[in-house]
Amino acid sequence: MNKLGTDKILSMYWFIILTLVAGGIFAMVYNFYGAPYDVRNIESEILAEKIADCISRGAIIDSEFFVEGAFNTEISEVFMEKCNFNFKVEGGYGDNKEIQYFYEVEFYTPEDVANPKFGFYGGNNNWKSDCFIKKENNKEYAKLAKCTEKRFYALSEEGNQYLIKILSAIGKSEKNVR
């Protein structure tokens, strides 16, 4: 009679242990595979490189950037279409369905590398401020936009030297950070 009781308790004990181990394994797998890969760094790098390709193929800046020797100020309006960018594809990530991308292009001359000669931007301007915050390794900072800055040198068709700075930012923290 007593033995039967001990067996029952032991069975219950083993069942609890089994549940604990199974629950532990489930928690481990859920934690690891449930966490998304943060690909925003790569995404912002790709965006910056695509913009650079759109501005200058090889080393010559596209002629559409200039009108009669000066910068074409209307290029910002047609830049997205010209480069085949569509930023509205992933607008549903944020609470306000806001655009999750930002880019800024600035042209400098070697004579004055501090002040841009011409510049334009596109996408959601709210992400820009995130680029200048020093990101520490904690959850709050992980939700800030990921940015990439690229600098290169190119020439206009007339042979004028220009230094080009591209800043790209990707929001999408809901998709990439848990």
Place this chain on the structure above:
Amino acid sequence: MLDNKKAPIKLSHYNFFAKNRKAQVGESITWVVATIILIIVLIIFIYASIALAKTKSLKLNVKEDSEDSADWINSKTQIAYSINSNNKNKIEEWISQNNENE
């Protein structure tokens, strides 16, 4: 007065049961300790999985001195230098400011 004379050991029902209970307590402690160790190990593994999950970030590992790197932006600059290399030092310095910021 104390009686130093030892009482004869009786194999009474009480004594027999007490001895048995000591063995049971010892065995139970073993199981309790084993369970605690199991729970601790599980907690360690769960924390490890959480820590590993936080490292799931993909980055482009493009190093300038790496042979298999493909820095498209830098190649544009190099092509431009082959056409016009005036102010090269100034341009290099300006571009390197970006690398310092990264």
